[in-house]
Amino acid sequence: MVTEKIGVxxxxxxxxxxxxxxxxxxxxxxxxxxxxxxVGAHQTGHNSGVVxxxxxxxxxxxxxxxxxxxxxxxxxxxxxxxxxxxxVGKLVVAATRAERPRLAALAERARANGVPGITxxxxxxxxxxxxxxxxxAAIHSPHTAIADFPAVAxxxxxDVAELxxxxxxxxxxxxxxxxxxxxxxxxxxxxxxxxxxxxxxxxGTDAVAAMAGRPGSVRIVPFRGEYYALRGAAxxxxxxxxxxxxDPRYPFLGVHLTRHVxxxxxxxxxxxxxxxxxxxxxxxxxxxxxxxxxxxxxRMARRHWRTGVxxxxxxxxxxxxxxxxxxxxxxxxxxxxxRAAGGVRAQAVARDGSLVDDFAVDVHGNVVLVRNAPSPAxxxxxxxAQHIAGIVPAPSR
Numbered sequence: 003m004v005t006e007k008i009g010v011x012x013x014x015x016x017x018x019x020x021x022x023x024x025x026x027x028x029x030x031x032x033x034x035x036x037x038x039x040x041v042g043a044h045q046t047g048h049n050s051g052v053v054x055x056x057x058x059x060x061x062x063x064x065x066x067x068x069x070x071x072x073x074x075x076x077x078x079x080x081x082x083x084x085x086x087x088x089x090v091g092k093l094v095v096a097a098t099r100a101e102r103p104r105l106a107a108l109a110e111r112a113r114a115n116g117v118p119g120i121t122x123x124x125x126x127x128x129x130x131x132x133x134x135x136x137x138x139a140a141i142h143s144p145h146t147a148i149a150d151f152p153a154v155a156x157x158x159x160x161d162v163a164e165l166x167x168x169x170x171x172x173x174x175x176x177x178x179x180x181x182x183x184x185x186x187x188x189x190x191x192x193x194x195x196x197x198x199x200x201x202x203x204x205x206g207t208d209a210v211a212a213m214a215g216r217p218g219s220v221r222i223v224p225f226r227g228e229y230y231a232l233r234g235a236a237x238x239x240x241x242x243x244x245x246x247x248x249d250p251r252y253p254f255l256g257v258h259l260t261r262h263v264x265x266x267x268x269x270x271x272x273x274x275x276x277x278x279x280x281x282x283x284x285x286x287x288x289x290x291x292x293x294x295x296x297x298x299x300x301r302m303a304r305r306h307w308r309t310g311v312x313x314x315x316x317x318x319x320x321x322x323x324x325x326x327x328x329x330x331x332x333x334x335x336x337x338x339x340x341r342a343a344g345g346v347r348a349q350a351v352a353r354d355g356s357l358v359d360d361f362a363v364d365v366h367g368n369v370v371l372v373r374n375a376p377s378p379a380x381x382x383x384x385x386x387a388q389h390i391a392g393i394v395p396a397p398s399r
Contacts, residue, residue: 006030006397009187009196011175011210013041015151015380016372017202018158018169019387024200025165027391032167033196034159035189037174037206042155044280045204046380048345050229050260050268053077053087053147054378057094058248058255061114064361065378068389070116072382073147079384080149083157086263090242092146093128095137097329101247102139108247109141119144134239134331146243150263151380175203178213178369185368198394200370205279205348207373216366220350220358220373221296224279224289227271228317229342230327232259236338237267244330249309257316257326269327269339272313275303276346284317301355350374363390370394 006028010021013036025032038044053073059066080087096105105122112120121142123131128140159169173190178199180186185199203210207222232240245258260268277287293299303310316322324336350358350373361382362374370390379386 006198007184007196008032008394009185009194009199010034010202011199012036012202012204012206013038013155013159013169013171014044014202014204015042015046015155015158015383016204016375016386017200018155018162019383020200020202020390021167021169022158022161022165023384023387023391024394025162025167032162032165033194034162034167034169035173035175035187035194036169036171039171041159041169041171042152045345045348046155047152048282048343049151049377049380050271051148051151051262052243052260052381053149054381055092055112055117055143055146056115056378057092057108057112057117057120057141057143059111059115061111063359064389065359065382066115068361068382068385069378071388072378072385075384076149076154076381077147080154085153085157086150087147088149088263089145089147090261091131092143092243092245093132093135093140094143094245094247095128095135095140095330096247097137099138104247105139105141112141112143117143117145132241132244134333135244136332137330148243148261148263154383175210175213178210178215180214180367180369197397198368198370200372200390200394202372202375204375205346207348207371211371211373214366214369214371216364216369216371218364218371218373220352220362221298222279222348223293223296223299223302223351224276224281225273225347225349226276226281226344227273227347228344229268229270230323230339231342232267232269232334233338233340236334237265239331239333240267246330257323259327259331266342268342269323271344272316272323273347274313274317275310279346279348281346282344296351296353298351298353298355302351302357305355347376349376361386363393365393365395368395
């Protein structure tokens with residue numbers, strides 16, 4: 003019997019989870035191709051480490067289902083491999099009375115999604131959970147957790163190897179060609195022949211999709227998320243996770259306070275349009291012409307320009323970032339915040355300027371393209387892997 007050969011582009015947490023799942027359930031010989039010198043180098047390694055419980059997502063959406071399934075799988079996986087996983091709990095806080103209707107709707111959505119333990123709190127009740135937080139009301143998700151996603155990615159890479167696969171670092175994909183027998187891929191200095199190819203390239207999705215001749219109807223627009231970390235004793239002002247009530251028109255959650263598994267407390271992220279797919283700083287505008295060339299980018303900017311101006315101001319003016327945090331923890335001062343490493347989110351944007359909210363996966367012959375896998379992709383990674391494994395075309399008999 004001939005062993006099925008499957009290539010996976012991208013060694014982030016989603017790509018590695020997919021590779022592990024395909025090797026384990028289909029007995030495939032899996033090869034992961036990664037352009038960087040380590041796994042989890044981009045989105046996996048540049049987030050706040052929150053294991054989302056499924057509060058925000060429309061009931062019935064792929065996000066809602068895979069998030070809830072993914073939480074259970076991830077919790078079990080971390081326990082089996084002695085990886086950090088702490089249920090520190092999350093407060094979503096209404097800072098004003100005007101936000102209370104949206105908060106109540108969020109609580110109903112969370113219950114519809116099966117999020118366990120959701121409770122609605124008044125101003126006194128929220129302070130029992132977070133003594134230094136303020137607001138007029140909150141919902142509490144006691145089982146929302148934090149994890150070390152880069153550590154999970156490293157463990158998944160070991161799993162792939164133990165299942166007979168390989169993770170090829172420093173192997174940027176340079177060409178893709180579908181043939182009568184499958185898919186040929188040029189990566190690094192080598193040439194690979196696969197029966198199937200799964201693209202989990204994150205920020206590099208558009209480039210790899212173009213190589214495969216499948217540009218699609220959406221494009222990745224990168225948003226930089228910047229963080230501050232709390233200094234010293236200020237870390238004690240936050241026990242777990244403190245979030246604002248999100249604006250339903252926008253897929254980003256706003257500046258929040260997040261305890262990390264190492265004890266660090268992060269403030270952020272904001273969401274600033276980046277000038278490059280790996281635009282971790284303001285100085286990098288390498289891909290800006292390409293980003294602006296997509297019609298959806300300018301249409302999106304026209305639709306959300308007020309929010310965009312606010313995000314840019316918060317990025318450039320520390321006091322604005324501080325005030326966003328002080329809205330929920332007023333004891334904080336600017337001196338308590340120090341710059342921390344940020345990240346870049348790969349957000350799919352349609353031609354009409356709408357931001358694609360749900361996970362999106364396309365199948366084109368023997369090529370499977372993950373078009374959109376924003377937060378909670380890390381939380382959902384093991385469930386996303388099961389979902390993708392179920393739609394990768396089966397070997398012809």
